[in-house]
Amino acid sequence: MSGGAAVAEFLKLQGIDTIFTLIGGHISPILVESKKRGIRVVDVRHEVNAVFAADAWARLKGLPGVAVVTAGPGVTNTITAVRNALMAQTPLLLLGGATATALRGRGSLQDIDQLALMKPNVKQVFRVARLQKLLPTLQRAWQVAVRGVPGPVFVELPVDLLYDEKIVRAWYEESLPKAKTFVARLIRFYLRFHVNRLFANFKPVIEKSSVVSYRPIVAPVQQLDNLVGRLRQAERPLVIAGSQVVQQAGKVNEIAQALRTLNVPVYLSGMARGLLGADDPRQFRHKRKEALREADFILLLGVPADFRLHYGAHLNRRAFQVNVNLSRRDLYLNKKPNLAIQADPGEVLLQLARQGVAVERQKIASWWQSLAEREAAREVEIAQQAQEKMKRINPVDFFLQAAPLLPEKTILVADGGDFVATGSYILKPQGPLTWLDPGVFGTLGVGAGFALGAKLARPDHKVIILYGDGS
Secondary structure, three states, rough: HHHHHHHHHHHHHHOEEEEOOOOOOOOOHHHHHHHHOOOOOEEEOOOOHHHHHHHHHHHOOOOOEEEHHHHHHHHOHHHHHHHHHHHOOOOOEEEEEEEHHHOOOOOOOOOOOOHHHHHHHHEEEEEOOHHHHHHHHHHHHHHHHOOOOOOEEEEEEEEOOOHHHHHHHHHHHOOOOOOOOHHHHHHHHHHHHHHHHOOOOOOOOOOOHHHOOOOOOOHHHHHHHHHHHHHHHHOOEEEEOOHHOOOOOHHHHHHHHHHHHHHEEEEOOOOOOOOOOOOOOEEEEOOOHHHHOOEEEEEEOOOOHHHHHHHHHOOOOOOEEEEEEEOHHHHHOOOOOEEEEEOOHHHHHHHHHHHHOOOOOOHHHHHHHHHHHHHHHHHHHHHHHOOOOHHHHHHHHHHHHHHHHHOOEEEEEEEOHHHHHHHHOOOOOOOOEEEEEOOOOOOOOOOOHHHHHHHHHOOOOOOEEEEEEOO
């Protein structure tokens, strides 16, 4: 089995049915062998879109997305998308081709220090130098991508580890010096030794035990009890749920029901948009800042106190604040909470539901009414804004007219500035995992790649890109 075949076998075992690429000679064996095994190989026209597509696919599938790119400029072209995935906490495996092991650092075509370039922009970088280390490295990289705070990893795969051994040996034999000098004999000896070492002790059998899955981190019982006790005392509780809530894509319907069971007013952001459908009475969409300043209990689920919450200034400092986040750094970012729980926010909702935790609607009736009145007043303002005459199209009016036309199974891809911001408070995603935006990095230009990945992940859905200013 060649290295390319081993990579394809590994991906197949992990449940990957689609990979994204821009075809190149360094990586061709991976693509050929993947196709033989029924993995769909999707070829794009710029490597950044291969990673954007893998990112979107990962978010909707709940598995790491896989992008395969050629050496040098193929790798450098992915930087923006990889950084976006890191900040969006999307699990992703980027496989990058590289020059032959014996030529590294000697001025070979497209040979640069790819690890130094990628290291600041991924969770971890890996380089495979011998075929024996290929499968263990892939397994370790996959674990890093999915465990803890999910994110992208980069694995560098030299071209002479991917092709069939006979072909690689022929390459090296052709490059051997023909002279009979001592130096020539020494070079021949070294290169033959090098090739033997490349392929030594390689076992091409991939065990089923190498399957790596996401393991949600649960909240400790004592912390969960503290959360529940404080929630039951609250008169103005509020939940803000972000993308980490839907990290477990296969459980989104259970998580949505758990959030409904909790029966607390909630604002949804990021990938959590649409989690409760379009018209759930528990979900509020407008005047979040005012609600946060009045709440006496704030539960942030996967939402750090960054610029989106004005670095914590929007949070009532007299409220009991609970942060649930996979990232320890984000738990304490800018504003220390009263209770910090390092766990999967979606899993915490499931834990609460299993305990039957629910807030009585009557107890917080006045709070519900206050939020509902403010929501209705904002809807009136939006309707009035839609009537304003403009030189060209009124974007508020455009979205109000477009909203009823969206099919039930529609994924909205947000790519742009103010135009998308307007759409975000008017359009209502119809269900879980039907809204895709770049995330905290605010990357413009994600539209084409995200839409491609989304359609391949969910072929039964319509996919609509909101292309706005700057995208």
